[in-house]
Amino acid sequence: MPDNLKEKKQNQCSVCKNKYSPKQTVPLATIRDSLLKYVFKSTPDADIENGYICLNDLNKA
Numbered sequence: 001m002p003d004n005l006k007e008k009k010q011n012q013c014s015v016c017k018n019k020y021s022p023k024q025t026v027p028l029a030t031i032r033d034s035l036l037k038y039v040f041k042s043t044p045d046a047d048i049e050n051g052y053i054c055l056n057d058l059n060k061a
């Protein structure tokens, strides 16, 4: 695998759709129900099992 692909490992936030390094995101599977409701308000089809939320949105929720 080319190095430039390896370096680009980023997670997409389900709320703002921006990509962040794994350190700046939290898996949706690990957040509280009240936060999940916040995610689904902006993204009704968010993927709970594989999706992420960035820390910025987590703080806003």
Ligand SMILES: [Zn+2]
Binding pocket: 013, 014, 015, 016, 017, 018, 053, 054, 055, 056, 057
């Ligand atoms: Zn976000």
